[in-house]
Each structure stands twice: as C-alpha cells, then as structure tokens.
Amino acid sequence: MSSLALHRLERSISLWLGVVPFFVFAFVFLILPTLHVVIGAFTRPDGGPTLANLSGLLSGPILSALWASLRISLWTAFLGTVAGLLVAGAVTRGGLPPALRDAVMTFSGVASNFAGVPLAFAFIATLGRLGLVTVLARDWLGINIYATGFNLTSFSGLTMAYLYFQIPLMVLIIAPALDGLRGEWREAAESLGASGAQYWRMVALPVLWPSLLGAFALLFANAFGAVATAMALTGSSLSILPIILFAQIRGDVLQDPHLGYAIAFAMIVLTGGANLIYIWLRVRAERWQK
Amino acid sequence: MNLKRIGSWAIFSFAVLYFLLPLVGTIEFSLRARRGVYSFDAYRSVLEDSQFQQTLAYSVILSIATVILGVLIVAPTAFWVRLKMPRLRPVVEFITLLPLVIPPIIIVFGYIRLFNTSSILPLTGSARGTDFLLAAGYATLALPYMYRAIDTGLRAIDVRTLTEAAQSLGAGWVTVLARVILPNIAVAILSGAFLTFAIVIGEYVIAALLNRPAFGPYMVWMGSNRAYEPAALAVIAFSMTWASMGVIQFLARRTRFTKV
Numbered sequence: 001m002s003s004l005a006l007h008r009l010e011r012s013i014s015l016w017l018g019v020v021p022f023f024v025f026a027f028v029f030l031i032l033p034t035l036h037v038v039i040g041a042f043t044r045p046d047g048g049p050t051l052a053n054l055s056g057l058l059s060g061p062i063l064s065a066l067w068a069s070l071r072i073s074l075w076t077a078f079l080g081t082v083a084g085l086l087v088a089g090a091v092t093r094g095g096l097p098p099a100l101r102d103a104v105m106t107f108s109g110v111a112s113n114f115a116g117v118p119l120a121f122a123f124i125a126t127l128g129r130l131g132l133v134t135v136l137a138r139d140w141l142g143i144n145i146y147a148t149g150f151n152l153t154s155f156s157g158l159t160m161a162y163l164y165f166q167i168p169l170m171v172l173i174i175a176p177a178l179d180g181l182r183g184e185w186r187e188a189a190e191s192l193g194a195s196g197a198q199y200w201r202m203v204a205l206p207v208l209w210p211s212l213l214g215a216f217a218l219l220f221a222n223a224f225g226a227v228a229t230a231m232a233l234t235g236s237s238l239s240i241l242p243i244i245l246f247a248q249i250r251g252d253v254l255q256d257p258h259l260g261y262a263i264a265f266a267m268i269v270l271t272g273g274a275n276l277i278y279i280w281l282r283v284r285a286e287r288w289q290k
Numbered sequence: 291m292n293l294k295r296i297g298s299w300a301i302f303s304f305a306v307l308y309f310l311l312p313l314v315g316t317i318e319f320s321l322r323a324r325r326g327v328y329s330f331d332a333y334r335s336v337l338e339d340s341q342f343q344q345t346l347a348y349s350v351i352l353s354i355a356t357v358i359l360g361v362l363i364v365a366p367t368a369f370w371v372r373l374k375m376p377r378l379r380p381v382v383e384f385i386t387l388l389p390l391v392i393p394p395i396i397i398v399f400g401y402i403r404l405f406n407t408s409s410i411l412p413l414t415g416s417a418r419g420t421d422f423l424l425a426a427g428y429a430t431l432a433l434p435y436m437y438r439a440i441d442t443g444l445r446a447i448d449v450r451t452l453t454e455a456a457q458s459l460g461a462g463w464v465t466v467l468a469r470v471i472l473p474n475i476a477v478a479i480l481s482g483a484f485l486t487f488a489i490v491i492g493e494y495v496i497a498a499l500l501n502r503p504a505f506g507p508y509m510v511w512m513g514s515n516r517a518y519e520p521a522a523l524a525v526i527a528f529s530m531t532w533a534s535m536g537v538i539q540f541l542a543r544r545t546r547f548t549k550v
Binding site for chain 1: 292294295297298299301302305308309311312313314315316318319320362363364366367369370371374375378382385388389390391392393394395396397398399400401402403404411426427429430433463488489492493494495498499506509510513514520521523524527528531532535539
C-alpha cells in the first residue's frame with residue numbers, strides 16, 4: 001500500500017472514530033434489543049421461522065386486551081385532539097391576554113411529561129372514592145359520581161387521567177400550526193364574501209388537517225405505550241396490552257415466551273406506525289408554516 | 291366583549307379547572323392523614339421512611355450517571371457531525387428519534403432477553419451490571435432530548451473557529467472537546483441534564499422489570515399499601531418535576547440574552 005493510500009485510510013478511520021461510541025451504544029442498547037424482540041416474534045422455541053406467534057395474538061384474552069388498548073388510545077387521542085385544539089385556539093387566537101398564553105405553554109411543557117405513577121396518585125386523590133372532587137360533589141351537590149357509572153380504575157377513569165398529558169401535548173403541537181394561519185388569508189376570504197364558518201371550512205381546516213391528523217397519530221402512540229399510569233391507577237386489574245406484556249416479561253404468565261415477543265411486535269407496529277404517520281404529516285404541515 | 295372572547299374564556303376556565311383540581315386534590319388528600327385536622331403526618335412518615343431515602347438516593351445517583359453517560363455519547367458525536375460529517379446528520383437524527391417511537395417496555399424486554407446470565411454480555415447477572423443496564427436504558431430514553439439540547443447549544447456557537455483556534459494553540463481533540471466546546475455549551479448540557487432528571491427520577495417500567503430499588507417502583511409499592519402517603523409522594527414528585535422544568539426555563543431565558 002502506498003503511503004498516500006495509508007494516510008487516507010488513517011484519516012478516514014480517525015474521521016469515523018468520533019462517532020463510533022454513539023453508533024456502538026445505539027446499536028447495542030437500542031437497535032439490537034428491538035431487533036431481538038422483532039425476530040423473536042417470528043421464531044419458534046426451537047429457532048425455526050414461524051407465523052404462529054402472531055396468530056396467537058388473535059386468541060381470546062390477548063385480542064380483548066389489544067382491543068381495550070386500541071379503544072382507550074383512540075378515544076383519548078380523539079378527546080385530546082379536540083380539547084387541545086380548543087385550548088390552543090383560545091390562547092392563540094381567542095383574544096385572551098398574551099400572558100395567559102405563555103403560562104399555558106409553559107404548563108403544557110411540564111404536564112405533557114406528567115405521565116406516570118404520580119399522575120395516577122393525583123387522580124386517586126381527586127376522583128377516587130374518597131377523593132376531593134368525589135367528596136365535594138357528594139357533600140355540596142348531593143351527587144354520587146360513582147353511581148353514574150364512573151369508576152377511576154376502569155375505562156372512564158383511565159380516560160380522565162390520560163387526558164391530563166394528552167391535552168397538553170396537543171396544545172404544544174398545534175399552537176405553532178395555529179400561529180401559522182395568516183391574518184391575510186382570513187381577510188382575503190372575507191373580502192371575497194366568506195362567512196366565518198366558510199373561512200374555517202374552506203381555508204383554515206384544509207391547511208390545518210395534516211397537523212390535526214398528525215397530532216392525533218402522535219397522541220394515539222403516546223397513549224398506547226403508556227404503562228406506568230395505568231398500572232398505578234388500576235393495580236394491573238385492567239387488561240390492556242402493555243400491562244399484559246409487563247406481566248408476561250415479569251413472570252411468563254402466558255406460558256409461552258414467544259407470545260410475549262408477538263405482543264411486543266404488535267406494539268412496535270402500532271406505535272411505530274402512528275409515529276411515522278405523525279412525522280410524514282408534520283413534514284406536509286410545515287409547508288404552510290414558513 | 292364579543293362572543294369569541296367569551297367562548298375563549300369559557301374554554302380556558304374549563305381547562306384551568308381540569309388541570310388544577312387534581313393538583314389541589316392531591317395536596318388536600320396528602321394533608322388528611324390525621325383524622326379531623328389537616329397535618330403533615332403523611333409527609334413526615336414518607337420522609338422518615340428509610341426506603342424512601344434509599345430509593346430516592348438511588349434514583350438521583352442513577353440519573354446523574356445517566357446524564358454523564360448521555361453527554362459522553364451524544365456530545366462528541368453532535369460535535370463531530372457538525373464539524374466534519376454533516377452527511378451523517380440525518381442518520382444520527384433518525385436514531386435519536388427512535389426512543390420516542392419504540393415504547394420503553396419493548397427496549398427493556400430486549401435487554402432482559404439479550405443480556406441475561408447465559409448471554410455473551412451477562413449484565414443482568416450482577417447488581418452493578420444491572421445498574422449499568424438501567425443507566426443505559428435511561429440514557430436511551432433521554433437520547434432525543436439530550437441530542438436536541440446539545441445540538442441547539444452547538445448551533446449557537448462558532449464550532450469551527452473555536453476548534454481551529456484551540457488546535458492552532460496545540461490542543462488535541464480531547465482537549466478541544468473537554469476544555470473549549472463543552473464549557474461553551476454548558477447551559478445547553480444543563481438543560482438537557484435537568485430534562486433527563488425529570489424523566490428518570492420517577493420512571494417505573496424499566497426499573498421495575500430490571501428489579502432495581504428505584505424511586506418509581508417504591509412509589510407503586512406505596513400506592514398499593516398506604517392511603518395518604520402516595521398523595522404526599524405525588525406532591526414531592528411533582529415538585530421535583532416542576533423544579534427541573536423551572537431550571538430549564540431559567541436557563542433558556544439566560545441564553546436568550548447571552549446568545550450572539
């Protein structure tokens with residue numbers, strides 16, 4: 001090898017050396033573990049390839065857990081999208097004092113990270129059987145909220161708790177998109193004789209819909225992957241997919257390790273797919289925000 | 291006041307009610323431990339609990355280790371990508387976004403199967419090894435935030451000029467990074483560090499599945515065994531999150547003035 005070629009090789013090695021720790025770390029602690037789970041979903045206990053694990057997902061208890069997870073994720077994503085849009089709309093274009101907007105954005109930044117055990121405790125202390133709101137509703141208004149079918153450790157309670165981080169996340173995502181709606185568009189629409197409703201239907205919503213749909217996808221993924229809140233709130237009595245996976249990892253409750261891989265694979269496909277939709281739609285939405 | 295503003299105020303008031311009530315409810319509940327009067331009994335019993343002290347100390351130490359690990363992994367790469375290999379940027383950015391896409395429970399599932407006692411890297415075989423694995427998991431969770439923070443910090447300074455100036459004075463790569471670049475992006479690193487802390491301190495799933503005595507599993511244990519202490523714990527955890535976020539806001543505001 002000529003000395004020039006050697007020198008070049010040395011240079012390119014030292015060039016790559018700076019990024020090696022990052023790539024090695026990401027490979028060993030992020031990509032390899034995920035791949036291991038994905039491959040496990042397609043292998044038999046003896047190592048051969050199979051699709052049987054995936055069809056195991058369609059068995060009774062797992063299918064109903066998947067269904068429960070989908071329901072809670074879609075429902076809180078929908079409510080979070082609508083409520084977050086209303087709140088963001090109120091503080092960005094509703095004529096409220098600008099200081100409120102800053103306060104809401106700061107709070108949203110914090111509250112979107114509140115998912116977890118303390119959030120569950122907060123809702124038990126508020127809407128549990130002895131919680132502040134439960135007691136006040138009973139003593140002041142004479143309403144027993146538990147008689148209305150509400151139960152904190154079931155679907156309705158989980159929805160209430162999840163919205164506590166879903167709505168702020170929506171506010172964070174959608175506020176910049178609402179800022180991107182230019183005043184000129186409204187003026188142009190009005191000068192052409194459009195009513196307020198027509199402006200929203202024919203100008204604002206077509207511009208906003210990629211952001212809205214993308215936000216919905218992100219909120220769905222966010223709810224689907226949440227485990228700690230649900231476990232601390234319901235004490236793992238509620239069968240949603242991540243809780244089943246948690247129990248399976250801890251003690252092989254399904255008595256089939258490869259079924260665990262299949263559940264994990266389903267979660268990756270659903271949250272990963274939703275995230276990809278979000279990223280794709282955000283790229284589309286940003287065209288309007290320049 | 292027109293209809294639109296009335297509507298806005300109505301929405302805003304509803305939001306305030308929904309978001310404040312759980313906080314007020316938690317504080318009120320945490321003070322109810324003594325029958326008939328408000329007291330700090332729940333806090334006293336939590337703070338005096340040796341389990342509380344040990345698990346919180348464990349999680350604090352672990353979050354510090356996570357921050358150090360995260361900075362060691364991210365800072366050189368972000369610096370190098372900016373200076374020498376801009377072509378790699380999309381790849382690096384994509385990888386740093388992956389932890390937001392893959393749920394943590396999947397990653398820890400992979401760890402448990404991949405690093406078990408019969409594997410070539412039996413990290414879960416010893417307590418120290420599992421601690422390292424937990425820190426690695428947390429560093430992975432923090433990757434998106436750490437990378438964003440550090441990359442933003444690097445964008446605000448003139449990396450090339452600083453590097454060349456240091457090199458012309460005879461500094462090697464390690465010196466350039468440790469004594470020139472890092473001090474200049476200290477504020478960015480700190481805000482990444484506090485965000486990491488806020489995520490890691492009460493994390494439950496990874497710590498519980500790796501079976502380590504962290505603060506998250508302790509909170510869940512208290513949740514199923516005590517009445518008023520969990521509310522006190524929630525108040526303490528929320529305060530820590532708020533404090534970290536407050537520091538980040540403060541740092542962000544400072545850089546706005548010091549930035550060129």
